Amino acid sequence: MSSNGIPDDLAAALARVCASKRLVVACDYDGCVAPIVSRPQDAVPNPASTTAIEILATAPHTLAAVVSGRALADLRGLSGLSDSVTLIGSHGSEFDAGFSVPITAADTARLNRIIDEFHALATRFDGVTVEVKPASTTLHVRNAAPDDARAALAAARSGPARWPGVHTTEGKAVIELAVIDTSKGIALDTLRSRFDADAVLYLGDDVTDEKAFAHLRPDADVSIKVGDGDTRAQYRVAGTDDVATVLQTLAQLRT
Numbered sequence: 001m002s003s004n005g006i007p008d009d010l011a012a013a014l015a016r017v018c019a020s021k022r023l024v025v026a027c028d029y030d031g032c033v034a035p036i037v038s039r040p041q042d043a044v045p046n047p048a049s050t051t052a053i054e055i056l057a058t059a060p061h062t063l064a065a066v067v068s069g070r071a072l073a074d075l076r077g078l079s080g081l082s083d084s085v086t087l088i089g090s091h092g093s094e095f096d097a098g099f100s101v102p103i104t105a106a107d108t109a110r111l112n113r114i115i116d117e118f119h120a121l122a123t124r125f126d127g128v129t130v131e132v133k134p135a136s137t138t139l140h141v142r143n144a145a146p147d148d149a150r151a152a153l154a155a156a157r158s159g160p161a162r163w164p165g166v167h168t169t170e171g172k173a174v175i176e177l178a179v180i181d182t183s184k185g186i187a188l189d190t191l192r193s194r195f196d197a198d199a200v201l202y203l204g205d206d207v208t209d210e211k212a213f214a215h216l217r218p219d220a221d222v223s224i225k226v227g228d229g230d231t232r233a234q235y236r237v238a239g240t241d242d243v244a245t246v247l248q249t250l251a252q253l254r255t
């Protein structure tokens, strides 16, 4: 274990990746930069992490990014990060310049039908809420009684999740239905190629982050899973305080 609590193998990987000429440092938001909380609108970022991300964004030959399942506008508002940091929303599909694939009128009509179904479920089950995004909608069951949470998720899976053209992502006490296909992995490929990066480091805690880990190259890149659960990431840290330590270490090494 190194002096700041980072395991020796991870500390060595951070030093190695920071020796790359051009580096992308990217991370997830909820469960990574911000702790998981009951209400999505209350997910305040860890200031130690946002400070380190801002330092990385101004470091030489370094691109700092947050790639989130949140709508881009929501991510920008909640994180408070400056324009120096690249923000990508909607699970890797929503960039500043717009969506990675066009959203058609038929997609919007389908999304509105899913939102109606989710609102009907939220009325049926206490504690279930609906988050609306530009290309998807999320049913939150964290604050429902366990039986209601299970029933609401089951109803979403057997209902709108089965409609043609609907893409399902399950996460932490949520099911999300999108009308476009999304991939944090493709978002990382885009960042890598636009920035001409020699290496990419990514931290994430949830199911959609596995798509990001899958696009990393074990010889040059570094993938870090935050928290418990199966993962294909190379390294693991326990929680959001450790994320801050990793980001601070990267900021020191790159400046």
Ligand SMILES: O=P(O)(O)OC[C@H]1O[C@H](O[C@H]2O[C@H](CO)[C@@H](O)[C@H](O)[C@H]2O)[C@H](O)[C@@H](O)[C@@H]1O
Residues within 6 Å of the ligand: 028, 029, 030, 031, 035, 036, 037, 038, 039, 040, 041, 043, 067, 068, 069, 070, 071, 131, 138, 140, 142, 171, 172, 173, 174, 176, 206, 208
């Ligand atoms: O990719 P991320 O930045 O991790 O976003 C994934 C989802 O995060 C949010 O939901 C999760 O965090 C909430 C606040 O801590 C929590 O209440 C919820 O149970 C978690 O699933 C967000 O609300 C979703 O839109 C994101 O897709």
